Amino acid sequence: MELVKSGNSSLQIPGYRILRKINQGGMSTVYLAIQRSVGRQVALKVMSPVLNADPIFSERFQREANIVGQLSHPNIVGIHDIGRYRSLNYIAMDYMAGGSVSERLAKGPLEPLEALNVVRQIAMALDHSHSKGYVHRDLKPENILFREDGSAVLSDFGVARAVAHTTRMTNSGMVVGTPHYMSPEQARGNAIDGRADLYSLGVVFYEMLTGAVPYQAEEAVAIAIKHLTDPIPKLPARHALYQPIIDRALAKEPAKRFQRGLDVADATDQIVTTLAGKPSQQISQLNNASVGVSSLARALFLTLLSSLRDRFIKGWQVRLENPQQVDSVRKDQDTLVRLRQLVSEPTKHRRPWALTAITAITLLFGWSVHSTFSGKETWLSQITFSDSARRHTSDTTPSTPSADRSEEVQVRDVEKPPVKDLVQTQGQEISQGDSVNNQSPENSLSGNLPTQNSAVLSQEEPNSVPKFAFTVKTEPEDARVRIMNISPRYAPGIQLEPGRYDVEVSKPGYDRYRNWIIIEDQNHQLSVKLQKAYFAGKKIRSKLSSGGQGPQMIVVGSGEFMMGSNKRSNSRPEHQVKIPKPFAISTQEITFEDYDRFALATGINQPSDSGWGRGRRPVTNITWWDAQKYVEWLSKQTGQKYRLPSEAEWEYAARAGTDQTFWWKSSDARGKANCRRGCDSEFNSLFITKTGPVANYQANPFGLYDTAGNAAEWVQDCYQPGYDKNHNTSAPLKIKNCQLRSVRGGSMRDPSSRIGADYRKGLNENSRAKDVGMRIVMELY
Structure with missing residues (x-):
């Protein structure tokens, strides 16, 4: 309790x-x-x-x-x-560890592509909810939350109702909802359907882009009147590209709005794919808010003017020796990153002169490209983005190393010659082998397609262009596939004309794959295997081949810290250690439940629980060699590499970014751990000392439980009093004929002075103790 x-x-x-x-x-x-x-x-x-x-x-x-x-x-x-x-x-x-849109807005407007991604995900959630017959009725920034992987989640269905009962009046005659986000029909108290939620989503989108709601007043009634009568607000010029979505979402009449969440998702995809390539003549049948060439050109022109204006203002401020941060220039980069791709593809139809001219002018202002020329067609390829820009090209996948690994991704018909030169972009030299665009100049369209295809691609004979089936097989199977330079959504067997296509495969928690493929004169199949991506705080549970799951692990990022303490004779000297790469460590001490599964599967004896109970209590009475056998079995069961942590890894994770003895930055351990004296533990009394269930006390900032007290934990290192001053790596200490192994964290039998992150002792590797168990590590790379 x-x-x-x-x-x-x-x-x-x-x-x-x-x-x-x-x-x-x-x-x-x-x-x-x-x-x-x-x-x-x-x-x-x-x-x-x-x-x-x-x-x-x-x-x-x-x-x-x-x-x-x-x-x-x-x-x-x-x-x-x-x-x-x-x-x-x-x-x-x-539990959504990423906070809410409201919390992010407290720091200022969101990046445009991030806002667009949030809108798309929530639109899909609303489409699902509406298809089940439920209208949310109170969509606002506070109700849009973020998971650890950054994906957006819709919450708080407390005022939702079935469509058959969607009048806005409660039994008490009160209108339900938040005035700033209410649709006009909600404000009137009329019956509503899912289109009211889409109106609210449009208001949230406007707020994410600008940092303010579109209709403002001091009284709720005045706000409602503005929703009913005021014209649809205009976005700042630098965000003009997104105005068509705002216009459609905030239409006063429901019939003129998006009709379902999937329409909104299609509209966001339309903008992204249009920026990624040429505006397509073919629009998804579900897309009711397409962005035409003229509106795109106008939006690009306004974006350019706004960017030039901001650069001029910033330059003038610097000249007056009164520099200020101008965030809008950086935010425009999100759109301009996409614009760089706009002219990177040979097009079936000649790009409208206005669009081409505006894009070319935009590119003249500081964005470097590498030009290649092929016949009569001039196109810009090998555009390489800075790391910050590349992060915005993925809508849900965290920033991770490139997934373009040739041994795991099979791409037929496309050569990948080595790329030698570098492109200077934003003051950085970045290899052209980057996964954003992995085509070399030698693989230009004219260099790969047969000569007769040039006639096929001409504008004079549109009806004679053949199409071929294109299918992407992904691992995992539920990965998302998008073709970035066309508007129609990808579906297995999609019919494509001969040409080059920008294919992206992504899934949260995996490295993103992106590459160009060529459709020539036959059906094409692409196989893509995504690699798992790991970020600090990510929780992992590997499946066991015999059934069930392994222990819960959490990713700890790389870094440096001061290990040891000069206050303890066996923890000297205090020295700096570098953790070169992330690793995953069990959030809890390995329990009897975990270990008994291993013991029953292998037929070894189950260790004694000392009469305290098994289940969720930490396994004890195991030797260091028992721990080795457990991690070997776990590795075979999961296909992952499990082991005991080194002392450096253990202490780094236990300290959780602090430089004090306890992660809670105080010497008072009462109510924070299970120990003999100084903890006021419910599991200890004058005559009885025992372990408690794991995770009974608060986790440290890295998400680890019981790093202080409860059960002490075996680690991989040989033990010697004090540290070798020359051993500054995270690798375990190895000594020939080692028999003493290090034990970390103290136990329920130790006073609070001996359960800190710097406390260590040695124990014979063949010993079994009722207060010693283990915590394990999974290697990520």
């Missing part, structure tokens, strides 16, 4: 260990908690006790869980549990 103080009273929720308050509103309070039964972090939403007597609010709170329970979508928050304890209603749902 966990107690959380709230004013003069305490909140009790059985089955949950509440860590801290995340957010509080008038209707409920959200806590970060551990669901004890599975050791999972959840957001625990607890309804305000004051409102429990009101049946309307209680019904609304319960409705949220019932609705979300019927909606299964990667961009909709997941529900794990719903219950009532005494007078408290609560819901346990996914």
Whole structure:
């Protein structure tokens, strides 16, 4: 039972260990908690006790869980549990570590492509919700959250209703929703459908781009009137490219808006693919907001003028010796990164002169390209972007090393000759082998296609152009495939004319693949195997070949830290150690549940639990060699490389970025760990000392539990008193004929003075102790 103080009273929720308050509103309070039964972090939403007597609010709170329970979508928050304890209603749902759009807006407008990506993901979530018959009715920045991988998630269905009951009036006659984001029909109190949510999404998109809502007033009624009567707002000139989406989303009449979330997603794809290549003549049938050549040219022209204006202002400020940061120039780079690709492709139809001229002028102002000439056609290729620009070309995948690995990606018919020269871009030299564009000048269109195809591609005979089937087989199978330089959505077997196509394959948690392929005179199949991407804080659970999952791991990034302590004789000298690459370490000590699965599978004896219980308690009474056998078995079961951590890795993860003995930056260990003295542990008394279940106390900033106390942990190193001053790497210390191994973290049998991150001791590798267990590492690279 966990107690959380709230004013003069305490909140009790059985089955949950509440860590801290995340957010509080008038209707409920959200806590970060551990669901004890599975050791999972959840957001625990607890309804305000004051409102429990009101049946309307209680019904609304319960409705949220019932609705979300019927909606299964990667961009909709997941529900794990719903219950009532005494007078408290609560819901346990996914914990979103990335915060909300509202929190990001507090720091200023979002980057345009990031905002466009958020809109697309939430539009897909709304399309799913509407297809199930539910209208959200209260979409706003606070209700759009981010997972650890950066993907956007729609939350808070507390006021959602089925379409058959979508009047805006509650039983009390009150309009439900937030005035700044209400559609006109909501403000009138009329019946609504999913198009009202799409209007709200348009308002959020406008706010993400500009940092302000489109209609502002001091009173809610005045805001509602503006939604009903004021014209659709205009974006700043530098964002004119996105005005068609705003115009369609914020139309006063629902019939003139996007009709479903998929339409919005198509419109965002249209802009991205148009910028990535030539404006296509063929538009997806679901796309009701296409961007025509004339509107694109006008938007590019306005973007150029705005960029020039900002550069002039910035230069004038520097000249007056009063420099200020001008963020709009950098934000324009998001659009201009796409513009660089605009002229990188040979086109079937001649690009309109206005568009070509404006793009060419844009490129003259400081963006370097490498030109190649082929026959009568001039095209710019080998455009290489800076790292910051490249991050914005992927909508959901974290910034990771290139996934363009020839031994794992099979591309037929396309040669990849070595590229020797470099392109100077934004003051950086970046190899042209970058995955954003992996075509060399030798692989230009005219150099690869047969001569007769030139006639096929001419504008004079459009009806005679043959088409061929193109299919991408991906691993994993649910990876997303996009062809960036055409508007139609990719589908297996899509019919394409001869030419070059910019193919992107992506999935959150994996390196993004992007490359050019050539369709010549036959059907084409491309096989792509994505590599997993790892980022700090990412949680991993590998599947066991015998069934079930391995221990939960969390990625710890590379870095440097001061290891040891000059205050302890066996931890001297304090010295700097570099952790050269990320690694994954188990969030918890390996439990009896984990170890017993291994023991039963291999037929070895199960270690004693000392009468304290098994299950979620840390495994103890194992030797260092037992630990070695466990990680070997786990490696074979998962295909991953598991091992014990080195002392340096263990201490780096335990310190979690702090330079003090305890990660909580205080010498007071009460309520923070399980130890003999100084912790006030519930598992220790005058006559009894025992381990407690893992993750019973708060995790450190890296997400690791029980790095202090509970069970001490074997590591890989040979033990010697003090450190070798010449050993400054993260590799384990190896000594010939070693028998003593290092043990870290202290245990429930140690006082608080011996459970710090710098405390260490030696133990014979064949010893079994009731207070020594293990934590493990998985190698990532």
